[in-house]
Amino acid sequence: MNKHVITSVRPDSPAAELGIKPGDVLLAVNGRNVVDVFDYRSFIQNEHIELSVQKKSGEKIQCAIDKDEYEDAGLEFGSYLMDAEKRCVNKCVFCFIDQLPADMRPSLYIKDDDARLSFLSGNYVTLTNIGENALNRLISHRLSPINISVHATDPALRASMMNNGKAGDVLNKIRTIADARLSMNFQAVLCKSVNDGDALDKTIRDLAAFFPYGNSLSVVPAGLTAHRDGLYPIEPYNAEDAKRIINRVRAWQKKLLPQTGSRFVYAADEFYIKAGMNIPGHAAYEDFPQLENGVGMAALFKRGAGETLRKTHGGGEKIIDVVTGDAAYALISGTAAQISAKFPQITIFVHRVINDFFGAGVTVSGLLTGRDIIGQLSGKLRGKTLLLPRNALRAGTDLFLDGVRLGDISGALGAEATACDIDGRSFVRAVTDFHRKV
Numbered sequence: 001m002n003k004h005v006i007t008s009v010r011p012d013s014p015a016a017e018l019g020i021k022p023g024d025v026l027l028a029v030n031g032r033n034v035v036d037v038f039d040y041r042s043f044i045q046n047e048h049i050e051l052s053v054q055k056k057s058g059e060k061i062q063c064a065i066d067k068d069e070y071e072d073a074g075l076e077f078g079s080y081l082m083d084a085e086k087r088c089v090n091k092c093v094f095c096f097i098d099q100l101p102a103d104m105r106p107s108l109y110i111k112d113d114d115a116r117l118s119f120l121s122g123n124y125v126t127l128t129n130i131g132e133n134a135l136n137r138l139i140s141h142r143l144s145p146i147n148i149s150v151h152a153t154d155p156a157l158r159a160s161m162m163n164n165g166k167a168g169d170v171l172n173k174i175r176t177i178a179d180a181r182l183s184m185n186f187q188a189v190l191c192k193s194v195n196d197g198d199a200l201d202k203t204i205r206d207l208a209a210f211f212p213y214g215n216s217l218s219v220v221p222a223g224l225t226a227h228r229d230g231l232y233p234i235e236p237y238n239a240e241d242a243k244r245i246i247n248r249v250r251a252w253q254k255k256l257l258p259q260t261g262s263r264f265v266y267a268a269d270e271f272y273i274k275a276g277m278n279i280p281g282h283a284a285y286e287d288f289p290q291l292e293n294g295v296g297m298a299a300l301f302k303r304g305a306g307e308t309l310r311k312t313h314g315g316g317e318k319i320i321d322v323v324t325g326d327a328a329y330a331l332i333s334g335t336a337a338q339i340s341a342k343f344p345q346i347t348i349f350v351h352r353v354i355n356d357f358f359g360a361g362v363t364v365s366g367l368l369t370g371r372d373i374i375g376q377l378s379g380k381l382r383g384k385t386l387l388l389p390r391n392a393l394r395a396g397t398d399l400f401l402d403g404v405r406l407g408d409i410s411g412a413l414g415a416e417a418t419a420c421d422i423d424g425r426s427f428v429r430a431v432t433d434f435h436r437k438v
Contacts, residue, residue: 113128127148217290
């Protein structure tokens with residue numbers, strides 16, 4: 001039986017009224033063992049529940065609670081999962097964590113691969129470390145979508161790419177989820193001459209067969225840093241490679257749309273940028289099922305920026321500096337030009353920061369580091385406000401990947417460093433102070 005130490009009890013909650021205190025241990029709910037937070041949340045969704053609790057003294061008691069059906073009992077635990085996270089058991093040839101520089105904070109080297117985080121955080125998981133019983137238990141909670149890193153549906157190829165002989169049965173697990181009528185999103189991280197070409201056709205064909213429960217597939221390039229010594233040799237995609245992948249994806253979209261009513265498969269914005277091709281418009285991404293994978297972000301940014309810009313009127317005169325990575329430079333520069341054209345009193349300088357920390361091949365803004373920003377912008381700022389992409393910071397903090405803080409950048413560059421969400425609406429609002437038309 002699992003034991004879960006209670007770390008806090010919400011005042012005025014049903015649990016508090018029964019005298020349950022921090023340090024007590026939850027043993028069961030309605031006589032059922034609680035494995036993790038999904039079990040707990042499911043079991044307490046009743047008007048009458050019974051908690052088995054072990055007091056600090058060691059005494060075991062039964063606590064009956066009458067409450068509204070969906071009212072929380074008031075208990076909190078040390079881990080949001082109420083269980084240890086499952087770690088990755090693969091050794092993928094493209095693993096980004098294996099390409100990190102030395103001496104970063106220890107938490108960055110942890111490889112999680114927990115299917116439960118797919119629901120809680122939107123993570124993509126491989127399903128290689130989940131057995132039949134665990135998968136069926138998750139399915140029983142009716143949680144979806146589950147986001148699955150497939151990469152290749154050919155069993156031998158997937159096992160080889162992930163250096164895991166058990167990785168080849170992914171279609172069986174996907175079929176189990178589809179049979180339960182739960183939704184899934186897929187991703188394929190492409191490595192040149194490994195899982196593209198004919199192998200990609202097979203992957204798209206196999207996964208599209210699960211539509212509508214298999215909701216979407218993103219095709220994204222492997223992220224390659226400058227720290228790949230001793231790792232599997234992967235050649236970066238060039239412009240012609242990117243065009244071929246886009247054309248292959250478009251051919252599948254053209255085929256699948258009349259059959260299913262959905263394009264199903266989408267190429268990452270990064271491929272369009274690499275190919276020098278225009279990114280499709282907003283409608284081409286349907287309900288943006290792969291936004292977290294960098295698919296459709298530019299289209300959504302443009303639409304949000306345009307809509308917000310039409311609803312604003314100018315404020316006072318200002319000069320603002322903006323930081324972005326190489327991938328988004330053209331997009332941010334174009335949007336800045338539109339803002340300045342409408343509001344000439346607002347002067348915007350967009351600075352492209354090259355990623356020396358990870359290597360110039362890493363172009364996304366979310367992996368920019370504080371030391372690169374300071375090193376490349378020293379003496380180059382024109383105003384007193386520096387706008388930075390919030391996704392470059394650790395969630396909920398002001399900390400960059402290399403340990404530099406926003407305040408460090410302000411001090412080093414002599415400007416107030418401010419983080420901005422990476423959507424078009426937030427960008428326009430931050431630059432214009434969002435004076436809404438009346």
